[in-house]
Amino acid sequence: MKIFLSNTENKIDSKGRVSVPSQFRSVLEYQGFAGVYLYPSFTSQSIDGGGQNLIKQISESVERMQLFAEETDALTTALFSETYQLNYDQDGRISLPENLIEHANLKDKVTFAGLGQKFQMWQPSAFQDFKNKARIKALENRDLIGPSLNFTNDQKEEK
């Protein structure tokens, strides 16, 4: 199983290039092509990214929605018109569109954060904040998440 994991902070150089972390590249290439799809997150000041799987998932869920709703054109437009397909060069670097840089308020550093099926790109300190809050939230709801977080072999029967 190949998913996006861990987080790394990379530099944006004077030409505007960033290295996609090599572990992420290997996930992307496993999905079938040497590049990324990026779009501004709907819910946070970050960039959503992924490979072919992510795009496929999104198109499918848009299709499903269109069976029920009629005004999904706006959503579809919003999504796809701001989605960029960037192939990275042989050193694994991409250069980000101005659009996305603004949305995530990036300066000269980016944090790549793995979220499983996709990843996000954050202004580093903004990511720290988000992550800390997310961790607290997850801890509060860990019984919803399931036993995997804190079970040992026999603890399952307690409470």
Place this chain on the structure above:
Amino acid sequence: MKIFLSNTENKIDSKGRVSVPSQFRSVLEYQGFAGVYLYPSFTSQSIDGGGQNLIKQISESVERMQLFAEETDALTTALFSETYQLNYDQDGRISLPENLIEHANLKDKVTFAGLGQKFQMWQPSAFQDFKNKARIKALENRDLIGPSLNFTNDQKEEK
């Protein structure tokens, strides 16, 4: 059934490498790949670890939860952005990310402790404390576990 059992204390060398105990490696390889997944424990100053089974369980429980997009991002961030996939080298050693070392307050030794489906990595003396407390708790609740454990207080009290 292959599960993580017993505990061993290993050294972190000058390059930051630690040997994954060979018994653990055989469990991991049995699960399908020569590496570990590690993340900071949500509930203690230790590192949780496991193989593909552990990650699969977590991913599946995330997929089962249908949340608002905002919540999903927070949850997956908490779970995946601090999870590291480390392939060990041919001598069975990994080098721990700074992140995890800090969380578990590791210096030059680690205790690997088997917990069945997963394992934990502790700063050795912190593990001793934890184990003593865990033992008391286990005795208090031994009726929950089932009839098979008719141990008395002094059995298994070796070393």
Place this chain on the structure above:
DNA sequence: TTGACTCCCATAAAATCCCATGATAACCCA
């Protein structure tokens, strides 16, 4: 020509490979 985008090479740091050692555990066989 300028600017945006590659390609290509250089470098330093980090990760990994490869081999050596000593300790311990497992094995064997008279």
Place this chain on the structure above:
DNA sequence: TGGGTTATCATGGGATTTTATGGGAGTCAA
């Protein structure tokens, strides 16, 4: 059963490779 031989394992360290990053030079289009 005891003593010696083999494996296995954790650990040390040198050599090699990978990775992120910087910058020069070539390509293409407006």
